[in-house]
Amino acid sequence: MDRLAAMQAFVRVVEAGSFSAVARSLGSTQSAVSKQVASLEAHLGMKLLSRTTRALSLTDEGQAYFETCARVVQELEDAEMALRAGEGEVLGRLRVGASVGFGRQVLFALVRDFMAKHPALQVDLQLNDGFVDVVSEGLDVAVRIGELVDSSMLAQRVGTTQRAVVASRALAAQLATEQRLPTQPADLVQHNCIVYTGLATRNHWVFDATANHPAVTVAVQGRMASNSSEVVREAVLASLGLGFSPTWLFGPELRSGEVVRLLPHYSPHPLPIHAVYSPSRRHSAKVAIFIQHIRQGLMNLP
Structure with missing residues (x-):
């Protein structure tokens, strides 16, 4: 034995x-x-x-x-x-969990770079849009977006997700022609909105106070809802409605103009990004080094 x-x-x-x-x-x-x-x-x-x-x-x-x-x-x-440590080498196997959209759009590139720095390390990247128990799934660390629920897990904040009200270029042009482009958050109740159900806020779109506008929460409605950010992305691109989404979800499309940002003078409430892990991993060097790596990588998140 x-x-x-x-x-x-x-x-x-x-x-x-x-x-x-x-x-x-x-x-x-x-x-x-x-x-x-x-x-x-x-x-x-x-x-x-x-x-x-x-x-x-x-x-x-x-x-x-x-x-x-x-x-x-x-x-x-x-x-x-x-x-x-002298060679900066990380050994063993690291199991990382994240949502599908964030994992594919953002985290994979960070994991790829981390593996390049530490060639003796194996990484098992588990993506799931539902709630995943870190311990029961044997994860070393999970990267989660949004406010954390109370739990026995430990967490470190590693970044911030900025959000925006978005529409496809075609839908925005149609609304402009009809003179129906929203000019304030309250106007959103008159529009078909795509609801992301993966957060506790669900159809409540929250805007923070700015120098010119008070804080406001709008309860939107729409024909399309999903717990997958990738489905929300496809629905926005297909002009099925307005989205309230992380800006990283539409990085290339926002730059090209295929997707446009609505209500640019308002401030959608950002979401924290945390690395969550079991207390038994609090002294794990590979977890600590990985968290440091993604914190640095997420500093430039759009």
Whole structure:
């Protein structure tokens, strides 16, 4: 038995709450991970986990052993990182989570550059537009846009997403011809708006106060709604309505004029970007270096 590998598997199973999630993160099988933990229990001569069809839980002995194991595994990973620090090399496997649109439009380029700097590192980039539990999915870090809900996770702010009211060039031209271009946020209630449901604010479009305008929130309506920013993007490009979207979602189109910004004298409320991770990763060197990398990269986010 490779005792260190078994200890690492045990720690990951406890953090994720399932053998299958750990197997996915390691590119292994559920039975292989289960055998590693069983071998560790046999070596120690005690049960570490209570297994039922619905859940896993630590025994009293398992709880005490887990606390020591988690510390040892983390210290070993950090020791390896320290040995490579002179070369700036990051080792191992990093599992990163993000939404599909942000992952494809922004984060992938940052991950690509990070991998180029650290050729000994493997990255598993998991994209999902629904809520993803960092621990149960075995993620080292998740990059999230919007206000965070209360949780047991740790978070560092790494950037800001600017937003704008946008329309395709064709739709904006049509509204101008009809003299229906919105001139203030309140006008938006008269328009077909594309609603992004991936945020708690949903159809409430929020504008911050400026020197010339008070803060205002407008409840918009429309025929199209989606929890995917990429669907919202395609809907705007197809002239299905007005969007209230991150400016990075339409970077090339805004520059070319294919998409135009409406209400330019108003200030759509920006969204924070956070790196979220488990407390067990607080001392992980690869997580810390990755967070530093994306924070620097997001400084120039449009």
